Amino acid sequence: MSDDADIEPCNWCGEPVADPLSRTVRVTVDRSEIDSQRLCPECFADWIDRYETEMRSDDADESADPGPTPVDDDTDIIVD
Ligand SMILES: [Zn+2]
Numbered sequence: 001m002s003d004d005a006d007i008e009p010c011n012w013c014g015e016p017v018a019d020p021l022s023r024t025v026r027v028t029v030d031r032s033e034i035d036s037q038r039l040c041p042e043c044f045a046d047w048i049d050r051y052e053t054e055m056r057s058d059d060a061d062e063s064a065d066p067g068p069t070p071v072d073d074d075t076d077i078i079v080d
Contacts, residue, residue, distance in 0.1 A: 008038060009038075010038065010039050010040040010043055011037040011038050011039055011043075012037070012039055012040075012043040012046070012047070013040065013042070013043055015040055017038070017039075017040040017041075023038070023039050023040075023041065023044040023079055024036065024037070024038045024039075024079070025037055025039060025044065025047060025077060025078070025079055026077075026078040027051070027075065027076070027077055027078075028075070028076045028078065029075050048077075051077070055075075
């Protein structure tokens with residue numbers, strides 16, 4: 001077995017990331033997986049920032065939409 005077997009490219013920047021440094025993020029909404037990515041630590045931090053920003057802008061964009069839905073309760077971020 002080679003160490004290379006444990007190294008896979010980051011889904012964002014394409015840099016090879018070793019297992020101990022990698023992060024796999026899975027976003028599930030209402031038990032349906034909508035996003036799953038393997039990211040290096042830098043991209044992982046960016047991803048979290050972007051996710052939180054998008055969640056906030058969603059709120060702002062849909063301010064005119066009647067009937068607010070508590071999406072936060074149904075959203076899970078799973079980090080392995
Ligand atoms: Zn990366």
